[in-house]
Amino acid sequence: MANVQNQEIFDLLSPVVADAGLYLEAVKVVRAGKHTSVRVIVDLESGPGGVGTDVLGDVTRAISVALDEADPVNGAYTLEVSTPGAERKLTEPRHFSRAIGHLSNVNLESEHVQGRVLSVGDDKMVLRIESKGAQEREIPLSQVRSAKVVLELKKPEGE
Template identity: 50%
Template sequence: MAAQQSRGPTADAVRAVVAPVVDDAGLHLEDVAVSGAGARSVVRITVDLPEDAVGSVDSDTLGDVSRAVSAALDADDVVPGAYTLEVSTPGTSRPLTEPRHFRRARTRLVTLRLHDGGTVHGRLVDVEGADGEAVLVLDDGTRVPLADVRKGKVEVELKRLDDAGEDAAGTHEDAGGSRTDEEG
């Protein structure tokens, strides 16, 4: 009995078409997902700034890359028929799991859950070393080997460091990093 052929596009086929487009826009292709939704496929593309960049993808850039990705998919006809294209960024809800995620989170408040049960909170200022030996450096000088981190996440801030004022001593309003020992 012959294997059944997939009628829809694969994420790998879509990735092959959109990767050069995203790269030309100066962005990193984080993820590609293709799913069926009735007679219409849904193509989800997640893009981010390169790992050495600080900040986030602005809406104009996201719109530009979305139009370019749509044109490339239509020209290549990798997604036959009607489809819905969703182009987005990872957002702050993305768990920090790879060294590049932590590099992108520089200047952000983070919570790190450690393998030993401890938790570290602070503003991530640097990621030193190669991926296999990366060390996270917080603004209070705390250094955490990435290998010790079980789970990391960016904390949502209503007032970012760039927007925070300085007090008379020249220090930022934010208190900086701390460590607590708790299960998590």
């Protein structure tokens, strides 16, 4: 039931989020006892950068209006709209393109590497691996088993 409801809300909100110039990453209805939350994750479609607080506020209001009009959730609920966060998992080419310029941990079929994502194509990415003297390495996305952006508390030198 929840998966059907998640998909129904996803389908309802996709054009609303797109009208705000964003990409609808995920929708999840979470029930905990008598409390229900509707969690909506939005992001930029591609490329580096972030979703500003003004844009996030605008899209949250638009999502709230759409949910109020369609009323797809029974009873009261809390609406939570956010972005994937600083340490997001990278699972599809679009995610990797959003990580350009960021340090990332990448688990491959046979090794683990950490590097800065320099570029991303349809089927590959280029990492700059600092531990190997700033070596650039092209990695087929098909070889990536898991990957995650690393939170950096200070900007790298030279940026």
